[in-house]
Amino acid sequence: MPRAPETVVDLSRLNLHPGAGKRIELPIELAPFELGGQTYVADPSAPQMRLEASRHSSGFAFKLNFTIHIEGPCMRCLEHASLDLDVEAREVDARDTEDAELRSPYIDEDELDIGRWAHDAVMLALPTQILCRPDCLGLCHGCGEPLNDADPKDHEHEKPIDERWSALKDLKLE
Numbered sequence: 001m002p003r004a005p006e007t008v009v010d011l012s013r014l015n016l017h018p019g020a021g022k023r024i025e026l027p028i029e030l031a032p033f034e035l036g037g038q039t040y041v042a043d044p045s046a047p048q049m050r051l052e053a054s055r056h057s058s059g060f061a062f063k064l065n066f067t068i069h070i071e072g073p074c075m076r077c078l079e080h081a082s083l084d085l086d087v088e089a090r091e092v093d094a095r096d097t098e099d100a101e102l103r104s105p106y107i108d109e110d111e112l113d114i115g116r117w118a119h120d121a122v123m124l125a126l127p128t129q130i131l132c133r134p135d136c137l138g139l140c141h142g143c144g145e146p147l148n149d150a151d152p153k154d155h156e157h158e159k160p161i162d163e164r165w166s167a168l169k170d171l172k173l174e
Helices: 114-125 163-170
Strands: 008-010 021-027 033-035 038-042 048-056 059-073 080-094 111-113
Touching: 008 114, 033 059, 033 114, 048 114, 059 114, 080 114, 111 114
Parallel strands: none
Antiparallel strands: 008 111, 021 048, 033 038, 038 059, 048 059, 059 080
């Protein structure tokens, strides 16, 4: 799986005191996304993101917002599919606690790995299936042809009998 390029924000350079906050706009390079054995790419590959950082008495709170366009194969018929996502993610990092739930996995020392966080946020925002259209019929189980534009009357196959079960056709129920 391709790794997201590193984009790190040095939190000490934000110069935030408790109760203060800052908004930063920056492009973040996103690596291709692997989902269901298929590769999906962001267009553009470095969308503009807005990071809101605020300092509280025991650490930081973050909010990340961006819009992204994703392209790749349809999960049913393998034709071209695309979708637009509005991504919003939040993170908290409480430095004075040992509670893992209050520590952000994206912060190491005073550095926020926004590239990895943005990549993970997109993965969580993606639908369970990326389709070329909502009513995609997929591929024919018999011949593998796309069914979206096929006439169902012209696309029928005789279902072959699995040889392992062929002896059952000779049995008769009385």
